Amino acid sequence: MHKSVLNEQKCACRLLRNRKVAKTQIVNPAGCETPNDDHARCKALGQVLDRIGDKWTIGVVGALSKGPTRFNALLRLIEGVSHRMLTLTLRGLEQDGLVKRTVYPTVPPKVEYELTDMGSSLIEPLQVLSLWAQEHRPAIEAARASSLVRQASEAGAT
Amino acid sequence: MHKSVLNEQKCACRLLRNRKVAKTQIVNPAGCETPNDDHARCKALGQVLDRIGDKWTIGVVGALSKGPTRFNALLRLIEGVSHRMLTLTLRGLEQDGLVKRTVYPTVPPKVEYELTDMGSSLIEPLQVLSLWAQEHRPAIEAARASSLVRQASEAGAT
DNA sequence: CAGCATCCCGGGAGATACTG
DNA sequence: CAGTATCTCCCGGGATGCTG
Numbered sequence: 001m002h003k004s005v006l007n008e009q010k011c012a013c014r015l016l017r018n019r020k021v022a023k024t025q026i027v028n029p030a031g032c033e034t035p036n037d038d039h040a041r042c043k044a045l046g047q048v049l050d051r052i053g054d055k056w057t058i059g060v061v062g063a064l065s066k067g068p069t070r071f072n073a074l075l076r077l078i079e080g081v082s083h084r085m086l087t088l089t090l091r092g093l094e095q096d097g098l099v100k101r102t103v104y105p106t107v108p109p110k111v112e113y114e115l116t117d118m119g120s121s122l123i124e125p126l127q128v129l130s131l132w133a134q135e136h137r138p139a140i141e142a143a144r145a146s147s148l149v150r151q152a153s154e155a156g157a158t
Numbered sequence: 159m160h161k162s163v164l165n166e167q168k169c170a171c172r173l174l175r176n177r178k179v180a181k182t183q184i185v186n187p188a189g190c191e192t193p194n195d196d197h198a199r200c201k202a203l204g205q206v207l208d209r210i211g212d213k214w215t216i217g218v219v220g221a222l223s224k225g226p227t228r229f230n231a232l233l234r235l236i237e238g239v240s241h242r243m244l245t246l247t248l249r250g251l252e253q254d255g256l257v258k259r260t261v262y263p264t265v266p267p268k269v270e271y272e273l274t275d276m277g278s279s280l281i282e283p284l285q286v287l288s289l290w291a292q293e294h295r296p297a298i299e300a301a302r303a304s305s306l307v308r309q310a311s312e313a314g315a316t
Numbered sequence: 317c318a319g320c321a322t323c324c325c326g327g328g329a330g331a332t333a334c335t336g
Numbered sequence: 337c338a339g340t341a342t343c344t345c346c347c348g349g350g351a352t353g354c355t356g
Contacts, residue, residue, distance in 0.1 A: 118298075
């Protein structure tokens with residue numbers, strides 16, 4: 001009740017950043033009819049990051065990049081993931097057409113997941129990002145460390 | 159108490175995915191000494207996504223990509239962001255050496271934020287991702303929509 | 317084995333108010 | 337104007353247990 005107002009936003013930009021909203025409505029609802037280059041970029045990025053930015057999606061995509069994999073295999077490969085989250089992540093991915101789910105109606109059910117074409121096309125941009133990450137990680141660590149040191153010394157000096 | 163055990167994980171992979179952990183300890187603590195190509199990729203990606211995967215970082219980077227900007231200007235540009243979150247996001251980015259904070263000690267304080275070299279180098283990978291996003295958004299929307307339709311019809315058929 | 321429903325906790329993030 | 341601290345609420349996500 002105290003936050004009823006803020007749901008009516010002019011631009012869908014950050015609305016799209018919310019998963020629940022994004023799930024039901026990925027297109028801009030209204031008020032964002034003139035997506036200049038900048039806005040489009042922002043929105044597109046926001047969407048992708050909503051997709052891959054969650055805890056486990058990348059791990060899943062990475063694991064699946066090697067080929068079709070069964071549920072429990074994924075569970076072990078990614079390992080940090082809980083049963084529930086793996087299910088949810090896979091469902092989301094499947095719903096977005098990034099992974100394909102194949103059920104073998106055997107007596108012990110067997111389900112294999114694999115990347116669709118679109119799903120595997122995501123790997124490349126991800127690798128670009130990964131490269132950037134590997135390249136700049138030392139610098140980031142250094143910056144972070146020095147920043148922490150600075151703060152500590154300031155605290156001590158005060 | 160009921161979740162005391164799970165904090166001791168063998169691989170730091172998803173530990174790195176948690177912000178609080180990542181903030182204090184970005185290097186792999188132990189047990190992950192042999193980072194094969196795959197693991198390194200996973201970890202690096204995890205870190206980057208922890209950085210840029212949160213709600214506002216991209217918006218901030220995007221806004222800053224046009225040049226130095228003042229705090230309130232950012233607040234307006236990104237608009238959906240709250241005062242607090244913008245501050246936090248900027249602090250994180252600054253701490254990681256991705257943005258530079260310049261304070262002009264004028265009577266009304268004036269602070270400008272701008273991307274560092276490393277920060278602006280992030281723009282390119284982001285654009286790659288953005289391109290992918292723009293390219294595949296229709297497909298994703300379609301897949302999502304058809305999935306929803308399928309679910310609805312199944313529910314109706316039952 | 318795969319999936320789903322339920323419970324429940326912790327932390328992310330908004331609102332607000334105060335400082336310099 | 338820029339930043340910080342506090343309070344609070346809400347939901348992401350782990351644990352658990354049941355179905356087919």
